[in-house]
Amino acid sequence: MSSVPPAGLLTVDATTPAVLVLPGPVTRDQVPGLCDDVRARLAATGAGVVVCDVAGLGPPGLATVDALARMQLAARRAGGRVRLRAPAPSLLLLLDLVGLRFEVEGEAEEREPALGVQEAVEPGDAAV
Numbered sequence: 696m697s698s699v700p701p702a703g704l705l706t707v708d709a710t711t712p713a714v715l716v717l718p719g720p721v722t723r724d725q726v727p728g729l730c731d732d733v734r735a736r737l738a739a740t741g742a743g744v745v746v747c748d749v750a751g752l753g754p755p756g757l758a759t760v761d762a763l764a765r766m767q768l769a770a771r772r773a774g775g776r777v778r779l780r781a782p783a784p785s786l787l788l789l790l791d792l793v794g795l796r797f798e799v800e801g802e803a804e805e806r807e808p809a810l811g812v813q814e815a816v817e818p819g820d821a822a823v
Contacts, residue, residue, distance in 0.1 A: 712744040712778065713737075718751045721762040729762060730769035737775040745770060746800065750781035755789050764795055 713736035721729070736745050747766065752759055767777045778798040779786075790797060 711740070712742040712746045713740045714746045714748055714780070716748040716751070717762075720753055720756070721759050723758060723761070726762045726765050729766055733766050733769050733775075733777065734773045737770060737773045743775045744778050744798075745775060746778050746780050748780040749783075749786060752783070752786065755783065755786040759786065760789060760793055760795065763790070763797070767795070767797065 715729070715732055715736060717729070733745050737743065745766075747763070749759075749763075763777070763779075770777045776798065778800055780800045782790075782797075782799060787799070
């Protein structure tokens with residue numbers, strides 16, 4: 696007995712991370728709700744990652760750092776992590792200053808060359 700394969704392309708269930716947009720400055724009162732949103736999105740998608748779009752935050756402050764740290768902690772406790780989308784350079788510097796590390800969309804992972812980057816070769820360099 697044989698079966699006929701289904702016609703067309705196979706259906707693939709691609710798991711995509713949920714996106715949480717943080718508009719405007721974040722206040723301390725909003726942090727518990729944001730943590731709940733992170734946990735709920737991780738549970739709903741099963742992706743293990745929540746992407747936080749931080750482009751609209753404005754100038755970063757310690758309230759922003761506190762909110763992101765608590766959101767990352769909530770994600771880790773739920774078995775996931777937070778990835779930042781479009782962070783301002785000043786936010787990345789402030790996070791680095793306080794010792795917090797976040798994945799950032801579009802960054803090359805460690806030990807992987809960035810896309811489209813080629814090493815320059817000087818005339819007279821020895822062949823490797």
